[in-house]
Amino acid sequence: MTQLTAIFKSSDTTFNHSKTSLNSFAPRLLAWFTKNGRHDLPWQQHQTDTPNPYIVWLSEVMLQQTQVTTVLPYFARFMTSFPTVQDLAAAEWDAVAEHWAGLGYYARARNLHKGAKQLVAVIEETGDFPQTLEGWEAISGVGPSTAGAIMAMGLHHYGVICDGNVKRVLTRWAAINGDITKSATTKELWALAKRLTPIENSGLFAQAMMDMGATLCTRRKPACLLCPLQADCLAHAQNREEDYPVKAKKQPKPSKFSNALLIQNKNAEILWVQRPDNGIWGGLWSLPLEFIEKIEGNGKGKIAAKQTEAFDKKSLKVASNEKVYEAEFTTAEQIINKWLDKNKLVATAINKTLLDDVPIKHSLTHFHWYLTRQLLILNTEQSQELTTALQAAQININWLNADNAQATLGLPRAMVKILE
Numbered sequence: 001m002t003q004l005t006a007i008f009k010s011s012d013t014t015f016n017h018s019k020t021s022l023n024s025f026a027p028r029l030l031a032w033f034t035k036n037g038r039h040d041l042p043w044q045q046h047q048t049d050t051p052n053p054y055i056v057w058l059s060e061v062m063l064q065q066t067q068v069t070t071v072l073p074y075f076a077r078f079m080t081s082f083p084t085v086q087d088l089a090a091a092e093w094d095a096v097a098e099h100w101a102g103l104g105y106y107a108r109a110r111n112l113h114k115g116a117k118q119l120v121a122v123i124e125e126t127g128d129f130p131q132t133l134e135g136w137e138a139i140s141g142v143g144p145s146t147a148g149a150i151m152a153m154g155l156h157h158y159g160v161i162c163d164g165n166v167k168r169v170l171t172r173w174a175a176i177n178g179d180i181t182k183s184a185t186t187k188e189l190w191a192l193a194k195r196l197t198p199i200e201n202s203g204l205f206a207q208a209m210m211d212m213g214a215t216l217c218t219r220r221k222p223a224c225l226l227c228p229l230q231a232d233c234l235a236h237a238q239n240r241e242e243d244y245p246v247k248a249k250k251q252p253k254p255s256k257f258s259n260a261l262l263i264q265n266k267n268a269e270i271l272w273v274q275r276p277d278n279g280i281w282g283g284l285w286s287l288p289l290e291f292i293e294k295i296e297g298n299g300k301g302k303i304a305a306k307q308t309e310a311f312d313k314k315s316l317k318v319a320s321n322e323k324v325y326e327a328e329f330t331t332a333e334q335i336i337n338k339w340l341d342k343n344k345l346v347a348t349a350i351n352k353t354l355l356d357d358v359p360i361k362h363s364l365t366h367f368h369w370y371l372t373r374q375l376l377i378l379n380t381e382q383s384q385e386l387t388t389a390l391q392a393a394q395i396n397i398n399w400l401n402a403d404n405a406q407a408t409l410g411l412p413r414a415m416v417k418i419l420e
Helices: 019-036 053-063 068-081 085-090 093-100 107-126 133-137 144-154 164-173 183-196 202-216 313-317 322-328 331-342 380-392 402-408 413-419
Strands: 008-010 013-015 255-264 270-274 289-291 360-363 368-377 397-400
Touching: 019 183, 019 202, 053 068, 053 107, 053 144, 068 093, 085 107, 093 107, 133 144, 144 202, 164 183, 164 202, 255 413, 270 331, 270 380, 270 402, 289 331, 331 380, 360 413, 368 413, 380 397, 397 402, 402 413
Parallel strands: 255 368
Antiparallel strands: 008 013, 255 270, 255 289, 270 397, 360 368
16 A cells, blocks of 8 residues: 555544655645745734734634635725724724625624624733634634634634635545535544644644645646645545535526616615615615516516526526515515505616616625616605605615715625616
């Protein structure tokens, strides 16, 4: 049996490499990182004698399912406005939302704001940030990998990470054939990550693993010839790098369809409503949405043919779930829809042209959303009446033109697309 295919058993876990390979993994990776890794990212703490866990926590939350190049300007802006965790905790939600707008996965921003308040409470009680893995996992939105990253990089303590990049590196190196969405595979990956992480310099190791996944062991066309681990990478030996990680085939996303209502007052200001804390775009500002009846598989339904021709045919294979509509039909939108019906008002395409009827496609995690711009201009009496109805229900609203809305409100990317 060669070293490449040898199996080493430690405690109750079996690894697909020899003890020699397992022991040499970290030294090889760290040597590569020293020469070829990224050392200038603004949140990196491995060259700092007094690391700042706030910076690492903030960056780790932002980097969840988001690329470094996207995060960099958001991180810089956050640090300018909220240089300490106390500043973030004391900020109004609207300010935090406005800073986050466009970064996506907005529950992260909610957890970040809530987590800042929790961290300030811990600091006021103990005099410092949490110093244990369990202490960080008690903070909203912080899972095991994020907590390990903060421990390792933000405090220079021992910590283990096993995020998406790490899982890709490990599944390839060890040819782990289990579905990474399954708990058994997750357990196997964590066991391997813990076995490979050195007690000393676990922060450097975490940085190196992140860089390996981001720059060499990429999803497509990994740079194996430059990889310090290629000599005993089982996926590389089998020429099957892109077969890993193994993941169950995704079901096609459902599609849903909405009119995005640009309701204007006499000053050409648009009505914006703040969405509830829970659900999609929680706490952000949006145009009122008017849901269109779902389309079945062949695209036939209550949407005009000229619209359906513009839709992604693959998206139309699965219709939207009725319960999704009900859950996301906010109180504000219900009030607006009833008010429009009562006053027999109907929003229409902006210029009555075919292009204005073509929806803007916006893809979210679980579905594709097709948004069609519709314009409705109200007179003074109507805009005042609608404002009163919404405020009576304690709905936060704003009448702002497009430029001012983008400058002052936290808008999801879909709304920016509509304005553009």
